[in-house]
Amino acid sequence: MGGDELDLVRETFESNWIAPLGPQVDAFEREFAATVEVPHAAALSSGTAGLHLALELIGVARGDTVVCPTLTFSATANAITYVGAEPVFVDSNHATWNLDPELLREEFETAARSGTQHAAVIAVDLYGQCADYGRIVDVCEEYGVPLIEDAAEGLGATCDGRPAGGFGRCGVFSFNGNKIITTSGGGMLVADDEELVARARYLATQARDPAPHYQHSAIGYNYRMSNVLAAIGRGQLRVLDDRVTARRTNFDHYRRALGDLPGVEFMPEAPYGRCTRWLTCLTIDPGVAGVTREDIRLALEDEDIEARPVWKPMHLQPVFQGCRVRGGDVASRLFDHGLCLPSGSSLTEEDRNRVIGVFRGRFGD
Numbered sequence: 001m002g003g004d005e006l007d008l009v010r011e012t013f014e015s016n017w018i019a020p021l022g023p024q025v026d027a028f029e030r031e032f033a034a035t036v037e038v039p040h041a042a043a044l045s046s047g048t049a050g051l052h053l054a055l056e057l058i059g060v061a062r063g064d065t066v067v068c069p070t071l072t073f074s075a076t077a078n079a080i081t082y083v084g085a086e087p088v089f090v091d092s093n094h095a096t097w098n099l100d101p102e103l104l105r106e107e108f109e110t111a112a113r114s115g116t117q118h119a120a121v122i123a124v125d126l127y128g129q130c131a132d133y134g135r136i137v138d139v140c141e142e143y144g145v146p147l148i149e150d151a152a153e154g155l156g157a158t159c160d161g162r163p164a165g166g167f168g169r170c171g172v173f174s175f176n177g178n179k180i181i182t183t184s185g186g187g188m189l190v191a192d193d194e195e196l197v198a199r200a201r202y203l204a205t206q207a208r209d210p211a212p213h214y215q216h217s218a219i220g221y222n223y224r225m226s227n228v229l230a231a232i233g234r235g236q237l238r239v240l241d242d243r244v245t246a247r248r249t250n251f252d253h254y255r256r257a258l259g260d261l262p263g264v265e266f267m268p269e270a271p272y273g274r275c276t277r278w279l280t281c282l283t284i285d286p287g288v289a290g291v292t293r294e295d296i297r298l299a300l301e302d303e304d305i306e307a308r309p310v311w312k313p314m315h316l317q318p319v320f321q322g323c324r325v326r327g328g329d330v331a332s333r334l335f336d337h338g339l340c341l342p343s344g345s346s347l348t349e350e351d352r353n354r355v356i357g358v359f360r361g362r363f364g365d
């Protein structure tokens with residue numbers, strides 16, 4: 001937590017707005033929209049809820065196909081199945097680790113040749129780095145496919161000088177406990193289109209029609225954010241810049257201390273934007289390094305230090321077996337050799353030095 005959260009929560013208690021609506025929710029939406037430079041925002045119970053609503057609002061329905069990167073957290077692909085659609089996985093570009101725009105174009109071209117069209121694309125801002133929107137937006141416009149930005153991991157990042165979240169018809173953020181700022185759990189859907197965001201709020205509030213009695217003309221969800229958690233979110237938003245600085249400091253320290261090791265490569269920062277380094281990620285080429293990613297992970301685990309492999313690609317997940325995939329080798333390689341180091345905003349130099357010591361020790365230093 002930063003400094004103001006507890007005061008804002010106290011204010012909430014004093015106002016007695018302990019509900020999934022209230023002045024803190026309204027203020028958090030306004031302040032968040034201003035931060036990400038998108039005019040409208042709806043505060044939700046999770047990022048996953050935001051993805052589900054975004055797909056429904058765009059009109060994705062049963063039998064449709066939706067493209068997303070294979071290298072992502074399962075929530076991206078799960079949401080596609082919630083509306084009865086089928087995910088189509090596309091590989092990463094090795095220089096950004098994000099959705100490869102050229103493969104996306106090929107996928108659209110193949111669909112067009114067979115007289116079909118994908119209903120939407122969800123691009124993901126992986127590990128704090130925006131996808132290549134300069135190219136992805138053009139490809140989506142050329143083929144008339146709506147774009148959703150899954151910015152759950154991207155808050156605070158930029159692409160071509162613009163903040164993450166504003167590149168698609170909808171952008172979705174997460175405030176889960178592990179994110180760069182948190183409300184313990186929560187999400188936000190943002191869009192330029194005021195009506196679309198109003199509809200998101202309506203669906204997220206059990207689709208209650210404007211009537212004095214309880215009337216419903218659509219199936220709704222219980223997806224709104226609590227006023228108490230919105231108070232935490234407002235306090236967290238005030239320290240977002242500090243959090244980005246802390247994450248980038250982690251990354252810079254690790255890279256300075258480990259970048260000389262043979263076969264170790266850090267996740268590249270794409271030239272079009274600023275990565276928050278939400279997590280510090282690297283790959284270890286065992287042929288050059290003489291040790292595997294798993295050797296390092298286990299050596300850290302022995303010292304009670306948690307490090308995790310890079311996301312296991314969706315096309316390798318048992319639950320998505322049989323789904324279409326275009327490419328996949330880049331993501332598979334990143335999974336086989338990739339490691340996420342401890343990256344919390346509260347890590348001290350001493351903490352990082354402990355990680356670095358174990359890491360170098362496994363290399364025989």
Ligand SMILES: Cc1ncc(COP(=O)(O)O)c(C=O)c1O
Pocket residue numbers: 045046047048049072073075076124150152153173174175176185186187
């Ligand atoms: C890429 C990505 N999309 C979606 C989500 C889902 O967000 P939430 O946990 O708030 O539902 C997460 C993280 O949890 C994520 O990393």
